[in-house]
Amino acid sequence: xxAFQNRLTAGTCLxxxxxxxxxxxxxxxAAQDLTVALPTSVNTLDPHNTATVGTDLSVISHLYTPLVxxxxxxxxxxxxxxSWEAVDDLTWRFELRPGVTFVNGEPxxxxxxxxxxxxxLDPDFNARVQSWFRPIEEVRVIDDTxxxxxxxxxxxxxxxxxxxFFLLPPQWTEAHNxxxxxxxxxxxxxxxFVSGDRIVLQANDDYWGEAPPFQxxxxxxxxEDSSRIAALLADEADFVQYFPPSEIDRINESGRAEASxxxxxxxxxxxxxxxxPPFQDNPDLRMAINYAIDRQGIIDxxxxxxxxxxxxxALSPAYFGYNAELEPAPYDPQRARxxxxxxxxxxxxxxxxxxxxxxxVQAQEIAQVIAAMLAEIGVDVNIIEMEFGAWLDxxxxxxxxxxxxxxxxxxxxLDADGLLTLFEPGNAYAxxxxxxxxxxxxxxxxxxxxxxxxxxxxEATQVMxxxxxxxxxxxxxxxxxxxxDIEWQVRPDDWVRAFDMAPR
Amino acid sequence: xxxxxxxxLLESLVAILGVLTIVFxxxxxxxDPAVLLLPISATDADIARMxxxxxxxxxxxxxxxxxxxxxxxxxxGVSFEHHRPAMQVVxxxxxxxxxxxxxxxxxxAAVGIAAGLVAALARGTVLELIAMGVALIGQATPIFWLxxxxxxxxxxxxxxxxxxxxxxxxxxxxxxxxxxxxxTASIAxxxxxxxxxxxxxxxxxxAWAKGLVPRIVYLRHAARNALIPVITMIGILAGELFSxxxxxxxxxxxxxxxxxxxxxxxxxxxxxxxxGVTVISVIFIGFNLLVDLLYGLVDPRIRIAS
Numbered sequence: 001x002x003a004f005q006n007r008l009t010a011g012t013c014l015x016x017x018x019x020x021x022x023x024x025x026x027x028x029x030a031a032q033d034l035t036v037a038l039p040t041s042v043n044t045l046d047p048h049n050t051a052t053v054g055t056d057l058s059v060i061s062h063l064y065t066p067l068v069x070x071x072x073x074x075x076x077x078x079x080x081x082x083s084w085e086a087v088d089d090l091t092w093r094f095e096l097r098p099g100v101t102f103v104n105g106e107p108x109x110x111x112x113x114x115x116x117x118x119x120x121l122d123p124d125f126n127a128r129v130q131s132w133f134r135p136i137e138e139v140r141v142i143d144d145t146x147x148x149x150x151x152x153x154x155x156x157x158x159x160x161x162x163x164x165f166f167l168l169p170p171q172w173t174e175a176h177n178x179x180x181x182x183x184x185x186x187x188x189x190x191x192x193f194v195s196g197d198r199i200v201l202q203a204n205d206d207y208w209g210e211a212p213p214f215q216x217x218x219x220x221x222x223x224e225d226s227s228r229i230a231a232l233l234a235d236e237a238d239f240v241q242y243f244p245p246s247e248i249d250r251i252n253e254s255g256r257a258e259a260s261x262x263x264x265x266x267x268x269x270x271x272x273x274x275x276x277p278p279f280q281d282n283p284d285l286r287m288a289i290n291y292a293i294d295r296q297g298i299i300d301x302x303x304x305x306x307x308x309x310x311x312x313x314a315l316s317p318a319y320f321g322y323n324a325e326l327e328p329a330p331y332d333p334q335r336a337r338x339x340x341x342x343x344x345x346x347x348x349x350x351x352x353x354x355x356x357x358x359x360x361v362q363a364q365e366i367a368q369v370i371a372a373m374l375a376e377i378g379v380d381v382n383i384i385e386m387e388f389g390a391w392l393d394x395x396x397x398x399x400x401x402x403x404x405x406x407x408x409x410x411x412x413x414l415d416a417d418g419l420l421t422l423f424e425p426g427n428a429y430a431x432x433x434x435x436x437x438x439x440x441x442x443x444x445x446x447x448x449x450x451x452x453x454x455x456x457x458x459e460a461t462q463v464m465x466x467x468x469x470x471x472x473x474x475x476x477x478x479x480x481x482x483x484x485d486i487e488w489q490v491r492p493d494d495w496v497r498a499f500d501m502a503p504r
Numbered sequence: 505x506x507x508x509x510x511x512x513l514l515e516s517l518v519a520i521l522g523v524l525t526i527v528f529x530x531x532x533x534x535x536d537p538a539v540l541l542l543p544i545s546a547t548d549a550d551i552a553r554m555x556x557x558x559x560x561x562x563x564x565x566x567x568x569x570x571x572x573x574x575x576x577x578x579x580x581g582v583s584f585e586h587h588r589p590a591m592q593v594v595x596x597x598x599x600x601x602x603x604x605x606x607x608x609x610x611x612x613a614a615v616g617i618a619a620g621l622v623a624a625l626a627r628g629t630v631l632e633l634i635a636m637g638v639a640l641i642g643q644a645t646p647i648f649w650l651x652x653x654x655x656x657x658x659x660x661x662x663x664x665x666x667x668x669x670x671x672x673x674x675x676x677x678x679x680x681x682x683x684x685x686x687x688t689a690s691i692a693x694x695x696x697x698x699x700x701x702x703x704x705x706x707x708x709x710x711a712w713a714k715g716l717v718p719r720i721v722y723l724r725h726a727a728r729n730a731l732i733p734v735i736t737m738i739g740i741l742a743g744e745l746f747s748x749x750x751x752x753x754x755x756x757x758x759x760x761x762x763x764x765x766x767x768x769x770x771x772x773x774x775x776x777x778x779x780g781v782t783v784i785s786v787i788f789i790g791f792n793l794l795v796d797l798l799y800g801l802v803d804p805r806i807r808i809a810s
Contacts (some may be wrong), residue, residue: 041767043585051543126557131545179587195586195596196759196767197670220669222757223767226652230667231757234659358770389535389772396539397551409544418545428548 032503033216034486036496037228037237041196041221044179047166048120048127053412054241054494057164059219061497062188062201064166065108065208067094068159072489072500074318074414076159079209080108080167086448089154090137096145100208102169102185110147114139115170117149132161156448157320160413187212187499196221201498210499217498229481232257238483239501244362245303251481259481261306263474264492266410267314267419268360270353270370270471273401273431278351283467284343289404290329290471291336292377298369302362303477310472312465314409314419318492321416321444321457326465328472336377348378352402355383356391360408361476367406396428408476412493416457417445423469432469512796516789523785524575527778528568536560537584537772558584558774571778580782581775585768590775594764594783600670601760604752605745607680612687613738619688620695620734625722627700635692642689651682651755668757679756683749687741694737699730732803739795746791747784 042059050056061069069079081094100108117139120127135155140148149158172183182190187209188201199219203212220237222228229247231237233256251259270293272279272286279285299307308316312326340348351374355367364385371381384402386394395401409429411418422429425438437460444456475492482488482501489500538554539546546554555561559570574581580591623635658678659667666675702708703726711721748762765780767773 043583044587046587049587123553126553128542128554131543131547131550134547177587194759195593196764197600197757220757221759222668223763224754224757227655227668227755227757230652230655230660234655234663234667236659236667236669387534389537389540389770392539393535397536411544422544429544 032214032485033218034214034239034498034501035218035220035237036239036498037220037222037231038496039223039225039228039242041223042199042219043195045182045190045193046178047168048116048125048129049179051129051132051164051412053164054496057166058494058496059199060166061186061495062217062499063182063184063186063190064168065100065185066164066166067096067113067162070160070163070414070493070495072491074491074493076163080113081162084159086156087148089448090151092149092151092155092158094147094149096147097208098145100185101206102172102183103189103204103206104169104172104183106169106171106183107144108167108169108185109144110141111144112170113147113167114141116165116167119168119173120165129165132165154446154448156445156450156453157413157415157417160320160415164412188217191216212499213502214498232481232483235483238486239480239488239496241478241480241496242361243479243481245306245477245479248304248306248479248481255484257481257483259479260490261303261477261479262490262492263306263308263316264410264476264478264494265316265318265414266360266408266476267310267316268406268408268473268476269310269314270473271401271405271407271431272470273403273405274433274469275399275431278343278345278349279403282343284339285345286468286470287329288336288339288343288377289374289379290468291332291339292379293370293373293471293473294331295328295473297331298366299474302365302369306479307474307477309474312468312472313461314423314464314472315416315457315461316475316492319411319414319416319419320450321420321454321461323458323461323465325458326461329468333373333377340377340379345378348380350380350382351404352382352384354391354394354402354405355385356388356405356407357385359388360406361479363406370406399428401431414493416460417441417453420457420460423464430469434463434467434469437463437467509793509797512793516793519789520782520785523781524572524778525568527781528571529564531769531772531774531777532560532564532567534769535772537774540772541584575778575782580779583768583773583776585771585773585776590773590779591783593776594761594779597759597761597764598783600758601748601753601762602746603670604676604679604683604749604758604760605742607676608683608687608749609738609742609745611680611684612691612741615684616688616691617695617731617734619692621699621722621727623692623696624699624703624730632696636696639689639692642685643693645685647682647686647751648755650685651679651752654678654682655755668755670757670759679752679758682755683745683752687745690741691734691737695730695734698733699726702726702730705729732799735798735802736795739791739798743788743791747787 067081135151137152138150192200201217225243228240248259315322440460583590623632658665750762753760753763768776
């Protein structure tokens with residue numbers, strides 16, 4: 001009897017405990033909130049005055065609807081537009097979802113889309129993202145749910161570009177400051193925007209799409225890496241990014257969160273100034289430097305082995321136009337020394353390496369490793385560290401880039417007709433004059449046929465691989481950590497979105 | 505006295521004008537905000553148009569005179585980043601800065617004065633050694649390191665206090681302690697030496713000779729005089745604390761004036777840099793003026809001399 005009663009009590013307790021824990025789990029899952037710690041402040045909610053994906057546009061993507069949206073698998077998915085196609089080389093047609101409204105009741109129809117594009121193109125408004133839409137000639141409203149965009153030249157990446165273009169409510173925008181307020185049509189509504197501190201969102205009950213996974217989402221601005229990690233480990237944040245790769249092990253060992261890194265879309269390179277000596281008209285010197293740098297060694301020692309070497313091209317596999325056939329130049333210091341001699345520098349030479357600060361992961365350390373590797377083949381490197389703005393001024397505006405510079409470049413449309421234009425002869429960022437390459441990418445830009453474009457980019461990347469204007473290094477890994485309570489569909493581009501996450 | 509004060513006020517205005525001029529020129533020497541504001545696809549024409557919109561295409565002298573004329577009207581321009589009046593962007597951060605500075609100053613003054621008195625009165629004992637040892641360490645500890653250690657211990661390990669951000673009373677404890685460390689140590693060390701000096705004075709010997717009890721001698725006769733240099737020190741420290749504490753604000757994600765200005769420098773948001781530095785210099789100079797005034801009040805000799 002005694003034993004039976006004990007067993008009975010134990011059994012009841014067990015059942016009770018199970019029920020309790022199930023109930024507790026249901027409650028946490030349903031009511032779970034998400035806190036994302038951002039490394040830099042979001043200063044504007046106006047989608048047409050910022051091009052920063054990792055912070056501003058990510059927050060804005062919770063509030064406003066774009067025509068199309070890029071999923072975690074990097075494929076374009078329907079958003080306001082249910083389908084889209086290039087009717088001819090100069091015309092794109094979008095079919096829109098009917099009945100979508102903003103929380104203030106304004107309709108998000110073809111007319112509203114036209115107003116948004118015209119706002120960006122308005123010379124008086126001078127939107128920061130105006131250059132995205134420069135080729136647009138006319139926006140035709142066919143009916144409430146059909147829209148045609150006519151361009152003055154083929155614009156093959158228009159749909160991709162639309163995935164970072166968010167739509168404001170026209171009437172509301174006339175009377176409010178969209179930099180500081182919001183009238184949402186997206187999965188979340190704005191509750192609070194405290195400059196430099198936090199942005200609080202709550203689920204929008206009238207959202208046209210799938211109900212979002214969290215009731216409340218809070219973005220907190222935490223500029224210091226150690227503080228963001230501390231907030232994660234103290235259970236005050238669920239998601240953090242952009243910390244030094246050396247922190248990955250520490251976070252994983254805490255048992256409170258999982259950390260890793262994903263090879264991103266930002267192409268890191270050692271750029272040469274090919275417009276003046278010693279790199280001008282000296283392909284052997286360029287190749288010598290290419291053979292002298294052990295990229296995998298840098299990834300292994302500074303990035304915990306996480307990160308992918310660039311395959312002799314600026315494009316990562318995430319970009320349209322990627323050439324899978326190219327191979328990276330091997331690390332071969334002996335070959336490098338020979339090439340250096342045939343380049344006319346048997347006794348080595350002295351080169352400047354400009355390094356902008358505060359922008360690229362471990363840039364100072366990487367520059368030092370590069371300098372040490374080049375020293376082995378007899379190249380004496382002067383590392384010149386510069387404040388980012390001053391460096392950009394010298395590089396972009398003054399056309400006065402040093403002999404070499406360590407930098408990174410990415411293009412959010414993930415299309416070769418974007419990133420590769422930065423190497424086109426005449427482009428202020430290029431410092432490279434390869435007419436064959438220029439002709440190929442200009443031709444690819446003039447057509448919308450995907451297969452033909454892919455062929456042209458295969459050729460263009462091949463040309464650039466054989467006559468490298470730089471050392472293609474690797475794709476900058478993005479470090480990230482998520483708390484044990486949530487899951488994230490990892491993506492290599494910079495978007496941080498609550499609807500790519502879910503309670504665990 | 506009022507003539508003296510008017511003179512100081514005029515000096516302050518000249519100082520602020522000087523700061524404005526230096527900031528105006530320094531900001532423009534560091535590069536072009538237009539390139540930073542625009543996406544990488546922007547053409548030279550886009551950049552030129554943005555420069556025009558920001559008024560940066562005009563000759564420097566013309567820009568400077570227009571800037572001064574606007575400032576006299578109280579207009580500091582619109583932030584390139586926030587798309588709101590720059591002064592508003594800065595002023596809305598003041599409550600956070602004052603809150604943190606106020607608490608840190610209270611902690612610093614209370615603990616610093618207590619430690620300084622103890623050290624002076626317990627001269628040659630272990631107590632003095634401990635108080636001054638701690639003060640020396642406090643003054644020498646990098647704020648950055650201290651802040652991170654406090655977060656790791658109290659937020660991550662013990663989970664007693666939040667790791668950062670502004671919110672309830674619990675949010676201010678760690679940043680205030682971090683910020684107060686240097687203040688506490690400076691006040692303690694200064695008060696100790698000042699107290700030791702004063703205790704050698706003739707009037708203290710007279711007080712003892714009159715047969716006054718130690719409490720009266722130490723607190724009324726000695727401490728009151730020993731505190732005069734400490735007041736100056738507190739004033740200067742307060743000026744520093746209230747004009748924003750960049751490092752502490754950054755470690756603790758505290759949305760104060762210091763951080764908004766540093767961020768504006770990085771993004772070349774000239775309007776916010778200019779408004780921010782103006783606010784900071786007004787606060788700093790204001791506290792210095794206040795110290796001068798207080799000095800006159802506590803020490804009649806200064807009033808008579810002026």
